[in-house]
Amino acid sequence: MSSSNWVAPVAAGPVDATVELPGSKSMTNRALILAALADGPVRVVRPLRSRDTLLMARALRALGVPIADDGDDWLVEPGGRGPLDGPVQVDVGLAGTVMRFLPPVAALADGEVTIDGDPRARERPMRPIIEALRALGAEIDDGGRGALPFTVRGRGGLAGGAVTIDASGSSQLVSGLLLAAPRYAKGVEVRHEGPPVPSAPHLEMTVRMLRDAGATVETGEDVWRVAPGALRGGEQVIEPDLSNAAQFLGAALVTGGRVTVPGWPAETTQPGDALRGLLAAMGGEVSLGPDGLTVRGTGTLRGLDADLRDVGELTPVIAALAALAAGPSRLTGIAHLRGHETDRLAALAREINALGGDARELPDGLEIRPRPLHGGLWRTYDDHRMVMAAAVLGLAVEGVEIQNVGTVGKTLPDFTERWTRMLGV
Template sequence: MTSQPWTAPVAPGAVDATVRLPGSKSMTNRALILAALADGPSTLAAPLRSRDTELMAGALRALGAGVAEDGAGWRVVPGELRGPASVDVGLAGTVMRFLPPVAALAAGDVAIDGDPYARRRPMGPIIAALRALGTGVDDEGRGALPFTVRGRGAVEGGVVTIDASGSSQLISGLLLAAPRFAKGVEVRHEGPPVPSAPHLEMTVRMLREAGAAVETGHDVWRVAPGPVAGRTWDIEPDLSNAAQFLAAALVTGGRVTVPGWPPDTTQPGDALRGLLARMGADVEASGGALTVRGTGAFRGLDADLHEVGELTPVLAALCALADGPSRLTGIAHLRGHETDRLAALVTELNGLGGDVRELPDGLEIRPRPLHGGTFRTYDDHRMVMAGAVLGLAVDGVQVENPATVGKTLPDFTTMWAAMLAAPAARRG
């Protein structure tokens, strides 16, 4: 879906807002998978309703699970998994990596495809892993979408070695379905370090909460065969989607509070507390909420973002507005995300007058006065959010295709406008 360019609004003053975030995409899609494989019905309370999660729900329905509205949540009733079926994964990494091992459990063929750029995202390791575990996959030698999983109604399971340096989702996808494999699974990683470790911790924690037996070691994960319990999943707010709102506090010298911030979480977005504090923000967690205050002046950032790469676009935008240089490293894997995020950020920030250089594993950013212009987003929701942060301080930033935020935060532009309207309302 495309939309007309959006003029990112300049902040009228210091923001003073409370922003309530919808549920975590990562938790919602993991809960949907576990619920579809459970031994009884499950309820998802306060899930994210977005393109990525609707694609997951639709994929599971196509395989035979019941996913129905339940007030503001979803009720999932497991069903016999079967083909033939066709699944659209869009551009959702969680769907394209989590769904194939589930499809291997179906009786019949499952054809999997997605958006054009999805065909360039790393899928070879999951295809090879399924073959090693005894499942046929017809990809015509591409190692990428589209492909067909030749489901036999069961997966033997066992030990498999993969290179998951491109995405932790490659491991999570195997682990989430593993309780239903006859022998469970032992996944061994060989290669450069796996990125986004908090997401793997989330997978392990949620599996255990559903009753699965999971053991972890250095670059090895074991899930024993056994039942997955139907249960109620309380989905946390999506902390990564807090990044741009909290960044607004620094850029405008204001205050933003996010209620419902969990005191103990595996979400990568929780790292925002420390990262923004290093840039000069006053960060306070109190009463189940996180509040960030800024002065309008903030430092650059030298940080390894290997475990929290999804925060990079917004942090890079913030760094482009900072008082000093920044160096963001450990994020070479972002070249295989919704777009090549490193190349996209260099091109678009420099297109507005910035000074950004691509490193082998990251970005070097030197602040310069920026000017308005088109900020292309490459069908990447995080790029829209980065453009919004720039627009707070730079007049005339035209953000291309803002509708792409529907991937994880469909109401983003409305929420953004409400945040910016808050100080004006108080002044009135």
Template sequence: MSVPHWPAPVAHAPVDATVALPGSKSMTNRALILAALAGEPVRVVRPLRSRDTELMAGALRALGAGVRDEGADWHVTPPADGALAGPARIDVGLAGTVMRFLPPVAALATGAVAIDGDPRARERPMGPIITALRTLGVEIDDGGRAALPFTVRGRGAVDGGAVTIDASGSSQLVSGLLLSAPRFAKGLEVRHEGPPVPSAPHLEMTVRMLREAGAEVEAGEDVWRVGPGALRGGERVIEPDLSNAAQFLGAALVTGGRVTVPGWPGDTAQPGDALRGLLAAMGAEVTLGADGLTVRGTGAFRGIDADLHEVGELTPVLAALAALAEGPSRLTGIAHLRGHETDRLAALVTELNGLGGDVRELPDGLEIRPRPLRGGVFRTYDDHRMVMAAAALGLAVPGVLVENPATVGKTMPGFTDLWTAMLGAA
């Protein structure tokens, strides 16, 4: 049965809204891993409840950890003897954090753990983490594909040691190894060799959260060391998902209005914090105060020349905003987005140009020259960020019909209701 297209609402007046965002997916899935590997129970406070995080919770339950609801929180109880166990079948969906973070956890379990996901997940980079685990003595059956599906044959322990990988395809390849490393008998040293690792703030997030859980971590230039040791329990408070703020804050710029996101942290490792500088460069007035982060449109709406290598997840919404701006934009440093939920560069070129835009794909990014846009179907390729980009376009372009809006449930269930409510407050 086909899913009806969602007519992206047009803003008929400047927005004036406060938008409370759900928790960070990246922090939630890291917190769940660390909690399942801890020596005592952990309460994950205000986690994101979405497809990606429910898949992570389900995977950990399948390996013997207790993950149960306590109001809006999750209460995570490691196995009584600390021993995770298979056999198990793990569905990673299209979640990069699940497909990269779970294999090292599965290596610590006893028994066979079969891991698979959506069809597109089988195309995403997994070779470096498979090779690294084999270097550490873990048996993995992948049929020579270096990709999903594969089976990890855990023996209940991993010696650890040192591995060298090329993580230029995704910072998650490093984070996935580091998160389980405290449970390795000798800890772990991960060394990166290759082009720069993208999304460096996510690596900082991993290091911070490991340390908060009691791990000993050293982080240098392209090398990370985690000592063996117990992880502590207690509370892990999840920040609002700042990357999911992009389209809401961008609405203030597009409409000349005001949007406030409460609870914006003053000190964070989330890549979404870069929105403060990026939106200001496009002409917005940006202030961080006790009420949260507030963005106001000023009447200026400029194009931008930005290296997004460390914040690639912001690209789809920024590209949509750039297509509505008053001058050309170049978004670079994002060749790795070709390996995300979809080839995001090709998808953005196809869909923006399909609405009358002038977007050219570069070797490592996009060149965007604003032109008058028209309505039409905006395909989303099972990619939540494409839904968000289409919503931003629809603010100023009547007749944008968003394909499969439900795919946004990957990281933000209820997005369309929240979007419509923001416009209703205008």
């Protein structure tokens, strides 16, 4: 085994575990942006500390926003409504939330903000937000690429106003504009034209968090309006990351056991809440109570026919479960995953088939048919969710060797320890 690879442990029997999860990446990075633009100090309660969120915190610190560790929390001391600092260079890694949320904030800086990231980040869709910011009054030098790296020439503020974009590649393109909008002179009106925007729950999360911070937000059919105004200080409490629950709860189905995730909110905008219905459809017994969300395997793992447009980030683990299911699965509405950390549709089909499976790409998804699987190398393409999918397969398939398991640090740095602890290894 290569020193950078990890052999996924096979389950010795039904799992019986309670798995506590750290905070939501999506909520943490939204909370950091809102806190950085607030009029008073903000305590971000129980944030996720992972590569993506540390990159966001580092970028905001570079722009002059003090962010201090305070126990399990972050204390953000914004500088009121003055301009952010420039010139600076910012590394966004491979984090979609950082590369889409930071440029609208960079337009408020006094000086140049140069934004770059990992090699794959330079291939991810950025043209819509670059062109939108130009339409709102920003000056951006991207060499005509419509992609990273580029430089935002900040002038201490932005006019804002109305803009139309095609956000079919990522809901983050809309969220990024909305989060910074209260600090724009005219606010923003963002109108989407094009195929449906994926991950609608993430847009609901953005709107709710803006309103909770004091912003005035109106929404309509493919249109969002944020008025200029103050964002208040106080607390931003981060929920557990429900999408990161997928592989742990899925383990209950694969092994016929029980997994409970405590702290599951009764009401949430997180897309991961859809796991309740998806895992029940695949044969699990799902219950939400005072102890959290509990999934029990019934000895049956069914195939699934589902449109995952709103919950695309769950696709890798759902695809892994589908590869172990007794019947075929058809996962659709996820063409936009080709522009994620990697082309997730191609990667999942390639790696499932390399283990003896039968996965076929569709124009907007995957078709997976049951076949006996065998061990082998599973490549992860610097994609944290590919690691999680492989771990699920490894529960039932001996010898699944996961390449570059450390890439899971993007959202869950101690994943392997949590995984082996769940299995009692």
